[in-house]
Amino acid sequence: MRIIIFGPPGAGKGTQAKLISDEYNIPHLSTGEIFRSAIKNETPLGKEVKSILDTGDLVPDEKVVGLVEEELKKEKYEDGYVLDGFPRTVPQAKAFDKILKEKNKSLDAFLQLQVPEEELIDRILSRGEGRSDDTPEKIKNRLNVYWEETQPVLNYYQEQDVVRKVEGVGSIEEIFRRIKKALED
Ligand code: AMP
Numbered sequence: 001m002r003i004i005i006f007g008p009p010g011a012g013k014g015t016q017a018k019l020i021s022d023e024y025n026i027p028h029l030s031t032g033e034i035f036r037s038a039i040k041n042e043t044p045l046g047k048e049v050k051s052i053l054d055t056g057d058l059v060p061d062e063k064v065v066g067l068v069e070e071e072l073k074k075e076k077y078e079d080g081y082v083l084d085g086f087p088r089t090v091p092q093a094k095a096f097d098k099i100l101k102e103k104n105k106s107l108d109a110f111l112q113l114q115v116p117e118e119e120l121i122d123r124i125l126s127r128g129e130g131r132s133d134d135t136p137e138k139i140k141n142r143l144n145v146y147w148e149e150t151q152p153v154l155n156y157y158q159e160q161d162v163v164r165k166v167e168g169v170g171s172i173e174e175i176f177r178r179i180k181k182a183l184e185d
Pocket of ligand 1: 009031032033035052053056057058059060064084085086087088089092133142
């Protein structure tokens with residue numbers, strides 16, 4: 001199964017992607033986690049993207065697409081994966097479509113986690129992950145970037161008829177039950 005989990009910062013994408021990964025035995029690919037780990041390990045990629053993640057802006061499309069394309073060549077992704085945090089712009093979505101087509105594969109589901117805007121900031125502040133981009137100012141920037149650059153990705157997939165809306169409010173288990181239902185319906 002090839003799945004995209006989509007939603008604004010604070011919607012719970014990472015948490016739910018991990019559960020999907022365990023349940024369906026498919027790897028979880030989080031571009032944000034790749035960047036954070038590169039920064040932590042002070043790799044060349046980490047040095048390149050650190051200041052971008054620090055402000056909450058987006059890493060340039062070519063960089064992210066190249067990285068995902070390389071990563072997806074690994075054998076572990078052959079039978080499926082859950083993408084978390086990618087694609088985040090329409091050009092990324094188009095590039096991902098091209099990658100899929102070249103491999104003769106298709107997307108099974110685009111899960112849209114829906115959470116009321118007013119809940120997002122509180123959730124991010126209370127999750128206490130200690131991320132350097134989890135401060136009120138940076139969260140505001142990440143949400144602005146989301147509305148401007150990432151939200152249009154939803155319209156792009158709506159045209160492909162793969163979008164499944166999932167209410168992202170409630171306990172982690174409740175939300176996960178809705179996700180399973182959406183995937184199995
Ligand atoms: P996330 O963990 O998905 O919230 O991502 C954390 C940060 O990594 C974002 O605020 C961006 O700076 C960067 N990032 C992650 N994924 C992408 C992507 N697909 N395109 C551009 N930047 C990204």
